Amino acid sequence: MTLFDRAKKVIPGGVNSPVRAFGSVHMDPIFFNKAKGCHLYSTDGKEYIDYICSWGPMILGHGREDLVKKAQGYLDEVLTLGLPSDVEVTMAETFTRATKTDMVRMVNSGTEATMSAIRLARGYTGRNKIIKFEGCYHGHSDGLLVKSGSGTLTYYAPTSLGVPQGTIQDTIVCRYNDLADVREKFDQFKDQIACIIIEPIAGNMGVVIPDKEFLQGLRRLCDDNKALLIFDEVITGFRTRYGSVGDYFDVKADLYTYGKIIGGGLPVGAFAGSREIMEKLSPLGGVYQAGTLSGNPLAMKIGLDTLKVLEAHPEIYEKLDRFAYELDQGFSKNLSDLGIPGKVTRFHSMLSLFFGEFDQIKSFDDVQKADTELYAKYFQGMVKEGFIMAPAQFEAIFLSDAHTEDIIEKTIQANRRVLEDICK
């Protein structure tokens, strides 16, 4: 019996998160038991180049020796206390400095972070309605599972079963990059909107880049209507620069949610903002939020080590930018040389390769035109070549410091061979 057969008996779909099922690329999932640098090792003895990097957290590569050595030391100290620890304070100091926020609360996942940030925004403003954008994914809490991205796009389940109508009646969905749409909703629901939540660079419908005027316009609309702006930076945070991507657009949010990279590979999320808003949280204020493993000492130490490396080595970001640029150029050239319809979207080191005919890629409607069957063929071809990319069209490519110039070049060559094969 294969691992997948065993898995299917005891885990729904054989996986602990839907996109791992490889359903949209018509394959059985591959199981792994080891990772080192930018290499993954499957249980059937194959080696792959990793372009998922655990969906971002492994930005420094798997098993970096200095970090592993430190982590081994931590195991002798403490795993979890359920009581305050020194490292939580150091993490909060480091994190708030980096993200230019006053206060942060640590949680265990991005889902928890966005769910808590929204409760806080509602508690702070005394309003119920929230605005989110089509194609943006903010975790799987009830009120946010409306026209969301990532696995929910792949499986065409924009609204999950089990989400009561009552929960989503306060969720207003707008079009990404469409400021007029948002303005209209503010007029329609005057003084009822608690917050806007947005991925400042969308990463969960594939990479979709906001117009600067759009993000700045959201800021203004929130100010004019006394609503809060929440940047969900679970993907973008510390990914293309040390801290928030809002700085590229000169836009500050009122609340930020983080996850992925800040845990260095352990389960972590965080939400942060100004003292005035954050002090509404229990035990100071009336907005309740808690967690047995929140601020887990091991996760804090390992996350902090990752942040320290990123802060001390800004050249890592330059390198990732360059690699992403080279992939962008290489893939684009291959597509046009071979006459295959497709487009690369890229913001610094965040990029996606979309198959299909596009005038522009600015919103969920645009990415809907993607040819997911072509992507499935491409994915299968790349797996045969020894590369693991996101097993779905509507995701980003993730790079790490462990990738090398040589590997980037090999990737572009493999991309070419696979595209040629698709043409046949």
Ligand SMILES: *Cc1c(COP(=O)(O)O)cnc(C)c1O
């Ligand atoms: C991954 C992600 C989440 C959810 O984080 P989990 O840790 O998977 O719960 C939320 N928002 C964004 C933008 C994400 O990319």
